[in-house]
Amino acid sequence: MTPPNDAALQEAPARAASATTSLKTLLAERDRLSTDCYYGVTTLQLKDADPTRYERFYSALRVGLFSAREVSKFVSASPGSREMGELLFGLLTPEGDPIGISQGLAGSLASMPIGVRWMIVNDYETNPGIREGDIFSGDDPYTMGAIHPGDCFTYLPIFYAGRLVAWATGMNHIMDVGSMIGGSWPPFSQDTFTDGFVMPLSKTGENYEYHAWWLQVWKRRTRAAVFNILDEKMRLSGCQMIERKVHEVIAEFGLDYFVEGTREIIEDGRRDVKRNIRALAVPGRARNAGFRTAGYTGVGVLFPLADREYLIHFPIESRVDGEAGLMIDTAGASPWGFHSYNGFPGALHGAAYLSVMDGYAHGSKINYGLMHHVQVGAEKGSVFNPDYEHAAASNPWATTVGVISGAINNASRGFLARGYLEECWTGEASWDGVQGSGILPNGQGWGFTNLQFVGGSAMGAFAYKDGLPTAWTNWNHRSDIGNAEEWEYVTPALYYIGRRLVPEYCGHGKFRGGVGHSATYVIRNPGRLAVNRGGGTMARGTVIANGMAGGYPAPGVFVKTYHETNMQKRMAAGEPFPSSPFEIDEFIGNGQLKVRRSTTWKQDTPPIEMKDGDIYTHASGAGGGWGDPLERLPKLVAEDIVNGWLGVETAREVYGVKFDAAAGGEGLDLEGTAKLRATIRKRRLQRGVPVKDWWRVERRRVMAGDFITTVRAMHQECMTFARYREEFTGFWGLEADFGFDDEGERT
Amino acid sequence: MSGEQSRLETIERPEEVSPRLVERMLEGDLSWEEWRQLLKLPRKDPDRIHKYLRALQSRVGFADRILMRISDHLYIVQSPAGRIVKCDCGREFGDYRVNWKLSALVYIRDTAPSITEVYRCKDFAPEPGWSEVREYYCPGCATQLCVEVVPPGYPPIFEFLPDLDTFYRDWLEQPLADAASDWYTDRTTCVTASWKD
Ligand SMILES: [Zn+2]
Numbered sequence: 001m002t003p004p005n006d007a008a009l010q011e012a013p014a015r016a017a018s019a020t021t022s023l024k025t026l027l028a029e030r031d032r033l034s035t036d037c038y039y040g041v042t043t044l045q046l047k048d049a050d051p052t053r054y055e056r057f058y059s060a061l062r063v064g065l066f067s068a069r070e071v072s073k074f075v076s077a078s079p080g081s082r083e084m085g086e087l088l089f090g091l092l093t094p095e096g097d098p099i100g101i102s103q104g105l106a107g108s109l110a111s112m113p114i115g116v117r118w119m120i121v122n123d124y125e126t127n128p129g130i131r132e133g134d135i136f137s138g139d140d141p142y143t144m145g146a147i148h149p150g151d152c153f154t155y156l157p158i159f160y161a162g163r164l165v166a167w168a169t170g171m172n173h174i175m176d177v178g179s180m181i182g183g184s185w186p187p188f189s190q191d192t193f194t195d196g197f198v199m200p201l202s203k204t205g206e207n208y209e210y211h212a213w214w215l216q217v218w219k220r221r222t223r224a225a226v227f228n229i230l231d232e233k234m235r236l237s238g239c240q241m242i243e244r245k246v247h248e249v250i251a252e253f254g255l256d257y258f259v260e261g262t263r264e265i266i267e268d269g270r271r272d273v274k275r276n277i278r279a280l281a282v283p284g285r286a287r288n289a290g291f292r293t294a295g296y297t298g299v300g301v302l303f304p305l306a307d308r309e310y311l312i313h314f315p316i317e318s319r320v321d322g323e324a325g326l327m328i329d330t331a332g333a334s335p336w337g338f339h340s341y342n343g344f345p346g347a348l349h350g351a352a353y354l355s356v357m358d359g360y361a362h363g364s365k366i367n368y369g370l371m372h373h374v375q376v377g378a379e380k381g382s383v384f385n386p387d388y389e390h391a392a393a394s395n396p397w398a399t400t401v402g403v404i405s406g407a408i409n410n411a412s413r414g415f416l417a418r419g420y421l422e423e424c425w426t427g428e429a430s431w432d433g434v435q436g437s438g439i440l441p442n443g444q445g446w447g448f449t450n451l452q453f454v455g456g457s458a459m460g461a462f463a464y465k466d467g468l469p470t471a472w473t474n475w476n477h478r479s480d481i482g483n484a485e486e487w488e489y490v491t492p493a494l495y496y497i498g499r500r501l502v503p504e505y506c507g508h509g510k511f512r513g514g515v516g517h518s519a520t521y522v523i524r525n526p527g528r529l530a531v532n533r534g535g536g537t538m539a540r541g542t543v544i545a546n547g548m549a550g551g552y553p554a555p556g557v558f559v560k561t562y563h564e565t566n567m568q569k570r571m572a573a574g575e576p577f578p579s580s581p582f583e584i585d586e587f588i589g590n591g592q593l594k595v596r597r598s599t600t601w602k603q604d605t606p607p608i609e610m611k612d613g614d615i616y617t618h619a620s621g622a623g624g625g626w627g628d629p630l631e632r633l634p635k636l637v638a639e640d641i642v643n644g645w646l647g648v649e650t651a652r653e654v655y656g657v658k659f660d661a662a663a664g665g666e667g668l669d670l671e672g673t674a675k676l677r678a679t680i681r682k683r684r685l686q687r688g689v690p691v692k693d694w695w696r697v698e699r700r701r702v703m704a705g706d707f708i709t710t711v712r713a714m715h716q717e718c719m720t721f722a723r724y725r726e727e728f729t730g731f732w733g734l735e736a737d738f739g740f741d742d743e744g745e746r747t
Numbered sequence: 748m749s750g751e752q753s754r755l756e757t758i759e760r761p762e763e764v765s766p767r768l769v770e771r772m773l774e775g776d777l778s779w780e781e782w783r784q785l786l787k788l789p790r791k792d793p794d795r796i797h798k799y800l801r802a803l804q805s806r807v808g809f810a811d812r813i814l815m816r817i818s819d820h821l822y823i824v825q826s827p828a829g830r831i832v833k834c835d836c837g838r839e840f841g842d843y844r845v846n847w848k849l850s851a852l853v854y855i856r857d858t859a860p861s862i863t864e865v866y867r868c869k870d871f872a873p874e875p876g877w878s879e880v881r882e883y884y885c886p887g888c889a890t891q892l893c894v895e896v897v898p899p900g901y902p903p904i905f906e907f908l909p910d911l912d913t914f915y916r917d918w919l920e921q922p923l924a925d926a927a928s929d930w931y932t933d934r935t936t937c938v939t940a941s942w943k944d
Contacts, residue, residue, distance in 0.1 A: 279790065287904050287905055288904060289897070293877060321913075363790070417815050418795060418796050419796050505868070505871055539872070540874040547896075550890065553895075558870045629891070649867070684884045685884070685886070685889050688852025689854070691852070691903070692849070695939060707899050711899055727902055731902035731903075732900075733936075
C-alpha cells in the first residue's frame with residue numbers, strides 16, 4: 001500500500017476537518033463553499049497532478065459500491081431485490097452528498113442528502129448520538145426524501161481514526177409497507193396516516209447489530225416481516241462492505257486524499273454534466289405535460305375530504321441557459337390533494353435526475369455533482385411540494401415517472417436540433433404493480449408487491465428505429481422483470497397463466513413504440529385475499545401528453561378481473577386456458593371460459609376480493625411513437641402484422657397500408673398502399689380545421705365551462721398558480737381573473 | 748435502416764463522422780451497427796450541426812437559410828419576413844416565437860369510436876371527456892406534425908422555443924446578423940389575442 005505522501009496534497013489547503021468539528025459546522029461550511037462549484041473546489045488538483053491515481057481512487061470506491069449491491073442482495077428473500085436488483089447503495093460525504101452510487105434504483109440518490117441533512121439539522125449528533133457501528137433506518141418521504149414509504153433506507157456512519165469521514169447507505173423497495181391497503185404503493189390513502197409504516201430516520205441499532213425492538217416493529221407493523229427484516233439485514237450487509245472498502249482505500253491513499261479526492265469527484269461529476277449539456281443541448285425552452293387520474297369518488301363514507309375525482313396535471317418544462325445550466329420545472333402543476341399521488345421534493349428530484357442521467361450523464365461520474373448542477377422546480381403547495389407535512393405520499397412515482405418521460409423527450413428536441421439523431425428517442429414509460437394482503441389457508445397473514453412491471457417497460461421509438469418491448473426502465477438501468485416462478489414462490493395464491501406482449505398496445509408512428517406486456521394470474525387457494533394495484537399512468541389518458549414529431553403518445557395501464565369462473569374445472573380436466581387479456585376475451589367469446597362477473601379498470605382499483613378460480617390480468621409499459629405513421633416503411637407494417645403486433649385494420653387506418661390477411665406473408669399491396677396513403681392525406685386536409693377556427697369555437701366552450709366536472713376542476717385548481725393562470729387565460733384570451741363557478745372542492 | 752454491407756462505415760472517433768455519413772443518416776440509410784457506433788462515440792463531433800445543416804439545406808426545396816431543425820419536417824428559417832417556422836414542403840407557419848400549432852390544421856378525436864381508430868382497444872384507449880386526441884397536420888403537405896393527448900381546454904403545448912441568438916453567438920461563435928434581445932420570447936398569446944373578433 002502506498003503511504004499518503006502525494007506531492008499535490010502537500011500543497012492543497014488542509015480542509016479536512018478535525019475530529020472534533022461538528023457535523024453542523026461541516027454542513028454550514030459545505031453550504032457556504034458550494035455556490036458555483038462544489039465545496040470550493042475550483043481546480044481538480046489531485047486529478048491534474050496524477051490522473052491515473054485519481055481514477056484508481058474513484059474506481060476502488062465504485063467497486064465497493066457495486067460489490068455491495070451484487071453480494072448483499074442475496075441476503076434478501078424478496079425477488080424485487082434478489083433477482084431484479086430493485087436496490088441502491090451510496091457512499092456519501094459526512095454532509096450527505098453522494099460521492100458515488102451502485103447500479104440499481106439510481107433516482108434514489110436524490111433522497112440521500114435529504115436524510116443526512118435532516119439528521120444533522122435535528123442535532124442527531126447530540127441525541128441519539130452518531131457513533132461507529134450505529135445504524136439508522138427509515139422511509140419517511142417528508143423528512144428523508146424517500147420517493148415513497150416502500151423505499152426503505154439504512155445509513156451507517158463510517159469512522160476512521162475516531163472521526164466521521166463518510167456515510168454508507170442502502171435502500172430497496174420492500175414487499176409490504178403496513179399501509180391501510182396492503183402492498184407497497186398504497187392507493188386510496190388520504191394522508192400520511194394511511195400511507196403505512198412511515199418512519200423518520202431512527203437509530204435502530206448499535207455495534208452493527210439491530211436493536212431487538214426494531215425487528216419487532218417490522219413484525220408487528222408490516223405484513224411481510226420475513227422479507228422486510230431480511231431486506232433490512234441486506235442493506236446493513238452492503239453498508240458494512242462499503243465501510244470496509246472505505247477503510248482499505250483510506251489506508252492506501254490517506255485520509256486527506258480521501259477527503260479532498262471525494263470532493264473533487266463530486267466537482268468532476270458536476271463539470272461532466274455541464275460539459276455534456278453544452279455539447280448536446282440547445283439553449284431555450286422545451287415543454288411537455290403529463291396527466292394522472294385518480295378516482296376517489298365513493299371513499300367518502302370513511303374519508304369525506306378525499307371523496308372526489310382528481311385529474312392531476314404536471315407541466316414539464318426544461319430550460320437550458322447560456323451557461324449550460326438546466327432547470328426542469330413543474331410550475332403550474334396541480335395543487336396537492338387528499339390522494340396517494342403527492343410527492344415531497346425527493347420524489348420529483350429523483351425523477352428529474354434520472355432524465356438527466358439518461359440524456360447528459362454519459363461518460364461521467366454520477367454523484368451529487370449532477371444534483372448540484374441541475375435545478376428542479378416545484379411550487380410550494382403543488383402536488384410535488386405539498387405545504388402540508390402530513391399529505392399522503394404513498395405513490396408519487398405514479399406522477400413523477402411522467403416527469404422523467406417528458407424531460408427525456410424535451411432533451412431529444414435539443415439532440416434533434418443539433419443533428420445528434422442517434423440520441424433522439426421517445427423516453428416514455430409507465431408501470432404497474434399488483435399488490436395486496438390476506439390470510440392464507442394455514443392462518444398466516446401476508447402482504448405482497450409484485451414488482452415485475454417495474455422491472456421492464458417497452459422502450460419508446462427512436463428517431464430511426466422501433467422501441468424494444470420489456471427492455472428498459474429508466475429508474476433501474478439493470479432492467480429485469482424477474483422469473484415467474486420466483487414470484488409464484490413468494491405470492492402463494494397467484495399463479496401465472498401467462499406473460500405476453502400485447503398487440504396494438506403502443507404509440508404508433510413512423511417508428512412505433514415497443515408494445516407493452518401483460519401478466520395474467522389465476523387465483524388458487526387464497527384463503528382470504530384482496531388485491532389492488534400501484535402504478536403509473538392509467539389508460540384514461542396517455543403516458544405523456546405531447547408525442548414526438550407526429551407519433552402517438554403511449555397508452556396507459558389497464559387492469560381486469562374475472563370472478564366465479566370455470567377455471568378450476570378446466571385446469572382439473574387439463575383443458576387449455578387463456579394467457580392474456582385478449583385470449584380471455586376470445587375464450588369468453590367462444591364459450592370455453594365461463595365468467596359470472598368481471599371488472600375493467602382504467603383508473604386505480606380499490607382492493608378487490610379474489611377467490612379460488614378468479615383471474616387477474618393487467619398490462620403496462622407501452623412505448624410512444626416517433627414520426628408520422630404514414631411515413632412508416634410498408635414492409636415494416638407488414639412484418640408487424642405477420643408477427644401479430646398489428647391488426648390489418650390498424651395498418652389500414654393508421655398506417656395507410658393495404659394488406660391482405662388471407663395472403664399471409666405475401667399480403668402486402670404496395671400499389672394499394674400508395675393510393676390509400678394519398679387518400680388519407682386528402683382526408684386530413686378535408687377534416688382538419690385551421691386552428692384559428694377551432695380556437696373560436698373552443699373558446700366559447702371554455703367560457704361556458706363545458707367540460708366534465710373533473711376537467712373543469714383541474715383547470716381551476718391549476719390556475720391557483722400564476723404560471724398556469726397566465727397560460728390558460730392568455731391562450732384563450734380571457735380576463736386575468738377568469739374562473740369557473742363550481743371550482744373543484746378543496747377543503 | 749438496412750444499409751448494404753459494402754457501405755458500412757466504421758465510426759470510432761468523432762472525426763470519422765463524415766458529411767456523407769450525416770447525409771446517409773437523413774436518407775434513413777444507416778444500419779443499426781452504424782447507429783450503435785454513433786451512440787458509442789466517446790464524445791460527439793462538435794461540428795455535427797454544420798454538416799447537418801448543410802445536408803438539410805440541400806434536401807429542402809427552398810432557399811431560405813435553415814437556422815434550426817425543430818421536428819422531423821419543421822425548421823426555423825431565415826426568411827425575408829424574419830425568423831419563421833417552415834415545413835420542408837415549403838409551407839410557412841409564421842414567427843417562430845409563436846407556437847407553430849396555431850398555423851396548422853387540427854383534427855380532434857373526442858369520441859370513443861374516433862379514439863379507438865388509433866388506440867385500437869377500448870381497454871387502453873384514452874377516455875373521451877377526460878382526454879382528447881389532437882392531430883396537427885401541415886396544411887401544405889398533410890403530414891401529421893404532432894399528436895397531443897390532453898384534457899379538453901388545455902392550451903396546445905408549445906414544444907420548443909430555442910434561444911437562437913445565445914446558441915449562435917455564445918455556443919457556435921457565429922452570431923446571427925439580425926440578433927436582438929426580443930427573439931427569445933413567447934409571442935403565442937399575442938396571436939390569439941388578435942383572433943378575438
Ligand atoms: Zn408540409
